[in-house]
Amino acid sequence: MNENKKIATRQSYGEKLAELGEKNENIIVFDSDLSEATKTSIFAKKFPNRFFDMGIAEQDMISTAAGVSTFGKIAFASTFAMFATGRAYDQIRNSVCYPNLNVKICASHSGVTVGEDGATHQMLEDIGLMRGLPNMKVMCTSDDIQTKWAVEEITKINGPVYLRLCRLATPVIYDEKQKFEFGKGLQIGDGTDATIFATGVVVSEAIKAKEELEKVGINVRVVDMHTIKPIDKEIIIKCAKETKKLISIEDHSIIGGLGTAISEVLVEEYPTKLIRMGINDVFGKSGKATELLEFYKLTAKGIIEKVMDE
Amino acid sequence: MVFYAILFTKLQKYDKTYIKNILKGRSGVKIKNIEELQTYANKIRKDIIEAVYSAGSGHPGGSLSIAEILAVLYFNQMNIDEKNPKAKERDRLVLSKGHTSPALYSALALRGFFEEEKLKTFRNIESILQGHPDMVKVPGVDCSTGSLGQGLSIANGMAIASKLDNEGIRVYCICGDGEIEEGQIWEAAMTSAHYKLDNLCVIVDNNNLQIDGKVTDVMSVYPIDEKFKSFGFEVINVDGHNIAELIQAFEQAKKVKGKPTAIIANTIKGKGVSFMENQAEWHGKAPNEEQYKQAMQELENIK
Missing domain, CATH: 3.40.50.920 (Rossmann fold)
Incomplete structure (x- = not known):
């Protein structure tokens, strides 16, 4: 573990997503006016035609992502965990999970480590909400290397995934050679x-x-x-x-x-x-x-x- | 050579669009005769009553009000192929008011997506025909709906994807007038206009009734046309039971460039069954045996 090298998992997500966008033209990204914070802005700058800012409208974002995915696209939808899973729970359940659509909900700013914004923005119930949904898979990554692996890994899963990301920069735990396996601690x-x-x-x-x-x-x-x-x-x-x-x-x-x-x-x-x-x-x-x-x-x-x- | 000559002569009978559609995997069903389309609408109505009666539950009122809309879409407008229900280049329909599934199931069965016999299994434990449409189970259903207010966003997503792929697909979304009380509809309406989704056509089934009473009394959504206009839509008001008007509106919508279209269809909830017409109580209940017989008799007489 490198205590001196700290990276937030949202940063790793944004970088990896932009990298994957080069290889995979099917990746379409949505955000709700928080692309600079969730780091989907990196993808947006590289692929403006495949990035859709939905404005401050999380419910619309999730259902729109569901619609796009019915065309064989991999839809990534990002915002803060609070609004992604709290505001748009019904949309995640009925638009995405019930028909088992290929939507990846990658939410940053989970937990108290959001910091100064306080309780309204610190999502503490998202894993519980997402875990209870049939067809949904839930991931929560711990460092830069693991997050980058996870972002690529979930593109190989045909169906809904919730990836929980963080605002706070934390130490890089693993080295590049570390192997991870989906579903295995x-x-x-x-x-x-x-x-x-x-x-x-x-x-x-x-x-x-x-x-x-x-x-x-x-x-x-x-x-x-x-x-x-x-x-x-x-x-x-x-x-x-x-x-x-x-x-x-x-x-x-x-x-x-x-x-x-x-x-x-x-x-x-x-x-x-x-x-x-x-x-x-x-x-x-x-x-x-x-x-x-x-x-x-x-x-x-x-x-x-x-x-x-x- | 003789074979090709015969084939060529045969193909000449059909117009170019028909052949193009066949080659693209789209079916060529396009009924232009108004009376014939009305017959389909009437058949849809009878199927609705049959299905809701045999299930002992369901939503006849709002199903009966969209019979002409579905007859026109499925037999005159949409490029779809019942033999290839997942064809990528097909037009899409999102029944955002998913509780009116009996109408959709009938249209799909009549169009040949599955056997008409299945309609009687509506809402049964072993049936593919769920209370609300399930795109995984039912051939021809493009979108799972039920939780009101989500369909327009999903339809937007389809329209966006179609534009990305340059497919030239049209996406139709049927909303209820009560349904548009949901805030997400207006989030979605902003999206349709912002992303200039001119391949999208929303149809609002304006029967002015919802479960608790008149839309005007429960939570007025009026003026619907002005609202959609101010959100950036091309708006067309039609009599939702007039087939010629519906066809004209859909044709007009296809010519609109740079913005989405909303067709506000003025309809009668429970249309075709005298005791169901304009009665909010028939939103979500099944007829008893006597009512069923009367309803079927009345619908038979229309034909």
């Missing part, structure tokens, strides 16, 4: 004292916690859950069997997100206690993203405390 380390299942912006915090704990002789493993639906049952059961403690962490409500998805697997397959770290059924608030992560204890320090807790 990536295990980092093989410590048996605890497993930390993490997704998105907090994976780097989990890795930091792992490194700190090693110094005091506590060996944990981190599982980067970039795919939340379908959830990787195998790795959850394996870690439940092999490690003494299970923790999940996400910049999302503890209701409906990664922690819930893991709980569902555990309760049916291998009943084990899971400590869910996330936003505990409250709205976010204004502040610097890093301050907010500290406030909600979504940091390496917060994880270490949970691991050390008896």
